Amino acid sequence: MPALSTGASYEPGLYEVLVALPIQLQSHVSCPEDNTFLQHVFGEKSLHLLVKIHERLQHYEESKPVPILDNAAALAHELSEELEGKSASREIEELLILLTEPQIKSILVAHDTIAQKNYEPELPPLPKDIEDDEDSVKIIRLVKNKEPLGATIQHDEHTGAILVARIMKGGAADRSGLIHVGDELKEVNGIPVDDKKPEEIIHMLAQSQGAITFKVVPSVKEETPTQEPRVFVKALFDYDPKEDKAIPCKEAGLAFKKGSILQIMSQDDATWWQAKLEGDANPRAGLIPSKHFQERRFALRPPLATLPIQRTSRRRSSGFRKSFRLSRKEKKTNKSMYECKKSNKYDMADVPTYEEVTPYRRQSGAKHRLVVLVGPTGVGLNELKRKLLISDPQHFSVSIPHTSRAKRNQESDGVEYHFIPRHLFEMDIHNNKFIEYGEYKGNYYGTSLDSVRSVLSKNKVCLLDVQPHTIKHLRTAEFKPFIVFVKPPTLERLRETRKNAKIISGKDEKGFAKPFTEEEFQEMVRTAQMMETQFGHLFEKVIINDDLSAAFTELESALKKVETETHWVPVSWIHS
């Protein structure tokens, strides 16, 4: 409209256009009423003020002003207090009046709010007495990146509602603080979910990226904020949520391996706990089966093949060996060990679920942890022990076994064996003084608890090899055993590495150790597998005895770490 132009080189502001408009329009309007109406509209004072504000804002937008300070209101207040009662100059009086004006005060407060970028509205507290039938709906907007939302939902069988079942600690939903357990989900991104199955909703959520809008009816239950729990457990089984049909939401599950240390974040739900892997920087917890639930599932599982309890070895006199490991040989003649009287099946305490643990570091000068070696016959336990003893005889030692057989000429009491009469041996059996014992050719042989204590009290590391089912009796605060499982390599590697090896517990007719047979190799591998299945949760270190010197180095370094570094041990060993 050229008539609006006020000059060739001058770019009028919107306000000037507005002021000029009624006069400019006059020549275009024929009807006097229309003219009066337009004069009235464009002459309206509030419109002029609005346009002026708009122009001023535009000006500031271009110059991008930044506040110099964000506490102008407080500063003005301090200044008025300072000036109060000062010699009354006219200017001071005027300034005082200005600073106490409610409008000025409000402007300064508004200025500070903007300067502090404090834009969140402060909502009034929710009324306490909400009517039961009055559904107050909450609209929640969350920005979701690639990480899952960290909440699970369920279908309420009675009401048909879709409810938030749990919020994963540290997850996106938890961090937002906006969604709570028990909230009823009404809509996701404007799509009603009343008629949808939980799986469909989970799928919808998984597909969504960026901002997601939820409409929920908040649960009235108040949640009390809790401190981050410091309960740690060692997992005694492998867990993969993808393989678990019972888990309410596979994506929310936490996978772990036997031996993983888990920080338990919530045990509120009797069936599904929330946990994080210890040391994991990701703050979001995942679902894991609760101890109780896992025990129940375990009880319902078909029984696995278990190892037969092994009996006394034939090789009592074999040179270096001092501890008392019972061999699978000699099935007929020997009396059972005391463990044999117990059920071979799992009782509840044996069900491998979780064990509460705490960090432990041996103080220098404190007694050493008992080193327990376990493995199938012939795998090389003696060989590894022998190497350790030779490497540092002042540091490592073995316990001296007891026997009821007569002392031979070249033997000394307390060196090869503690020689005790048969009736005393039986009394000690009765009094549970033996870790393991057995009978061979009419004589008892056994390892006593006191013989182990004697080594430990000399501040030496006691090396002990036992049958795996004995471990649970040694797992006490007194011994704090470090359990090492020595495992055979593959059959192929056994054949290669043991070409010149002799199985000492399998002597020939003339009493000489024999080479391994193929059957013995197979038995070794099979037994190792069963040991791992049945007792694997008790092993803290697994060493494959393939190349002997490599296995020895690995064992040596593991034992060094036990002495110097922090390890997770059962809480009961530390706080009993």
Ligand SMILES: Nc1ncnc2c1ncn2[C@@H]1O[C@H](COP(=O)(O)OP(=O)(O)OP(=O)(O)O)[C@@H](O)[C@H]1O
């Ligand atoms: N990694 C290895 N490579 C080659 N030979 C090995 C290896 N480990 C052990 N041996 C040999 O295997 C034989 C059996 O080892 P060892 O006596 O130490 O086994 P063990 O587990 O104590 O058996 P047992 O149950 O009979 O007491 C020995 O001749 C030993 O030298």
